[in-house]
Amino acid sequence: MAIQPSSANRSxxxxxxxxxxAAGRSPAQWNAWDSEIRRTVDEYNRHLSSTLGYHPLDWRWIKVIIWVETGAHSPAWTRQPMQIGNPGDPGLTSLLSGKEGGDRIVPPAWKGRLTVGSARSNPADNIRTGVGYLLMRMANFRMDTVVDPDSRIEKVTVTTLNNNLWNIAKNTGTTVKNLQSLNPSITPAQLKPRMELKYQKASEQRVIFGWKIISTSLIYRLYNANGTSEYIRKLNYVMRFTGP
Structure with missing residues (x-):
């Protein structure tokens, strides 16, 4: 008869x-956040569906992360289930600052509503910001010209003081790429005073040009701040019950 290790000797x-x-044997506990996760993921999937190479996020990935990050026995389960916003964790401010591409990830309806305070006190917002941060880290960004959606095509006259594309772009509130796009037959060497160029208001911004394929190793590396490699073991274990 096999001898069971004592609780003191168990890892x-x-x-x-x-x-x-134990949680898996209690459906009410195990599925407690499912509805909120589904609503959140559905909103992100709708918002990001038109971005290049986006594959809809499976909501079960988020359930796996929540059970590894907290679990129903943790005091944070009812307040910060995804653990984003903890002291020393840069994820929340990275997402909400917009400097790393979070403004491209967060759905317009949530901008201004998701704050550092709400993410730390409201469990639904903790899930929304947690999913947003995960997706921000899964996105591939680059700088590109983004045209102001309310701008019209206008014309600017080349002058002796405004005689190169960089200066013209700076003075008209657009980019060199926008000028080149709207005036494809004009080269910098051909610019002469009194020549008219078309332009639109535009700026250089971070845009999404592709996505990483989500995996437990990427979640560990890109979402789990200051964690250990055991995090992957935990993700894989929970995935046995609910993972995609």
Whole structure:
């Protein structure tokens, strides 16, 4: 007859698994955040569906992350289930600052509503910002010209003081790429005073040009701040029950 190891001799990982197994036997607990996760992921999928190479996020990835990040036995389960916004965690400010592309990720209806304070106190907003940060890290960005959606095509006259594309772009509030796009037959060497060029208001912004393929190793590397490699073991264990 096999001798069962005492609880004192069991590893922290085995004890953690016991908690996951116990939760799995309680549907009300195990599925507690499913509806909120689904609503959040659906909103992101609608918003990002037109971006290059986007594959709809499977909501079950988020369920796996939540159960690894907190789990129903953690005090944070009812307030910060995705653990984004903890002291020392840069993820929340990275997303909401817009400097790393978060303004491209967060759906327009949530901009201004998702704040550092709401993400730390409202569990639904914690999930929304957590999913947003994960997607921001999964996106591939580059700088490109973005035309002001309300701008019209206008004309500017080349002068002796305004005689190169960089100066013209700077003085008209557009970009060199926009000038080249609207005036494809004109080269910099051909610019002469009194020549008219078309332009639109535009700026250089971070845009999405592709996406990484989500995996447990990428979640560990890009979402889990200051974590250990055991995080992947935990993700894989929870995926046995609910993963995509």
């Amino acid at each position: 922290p990982f085995d004890k953690w698994k016991d908690g996951i197994d």
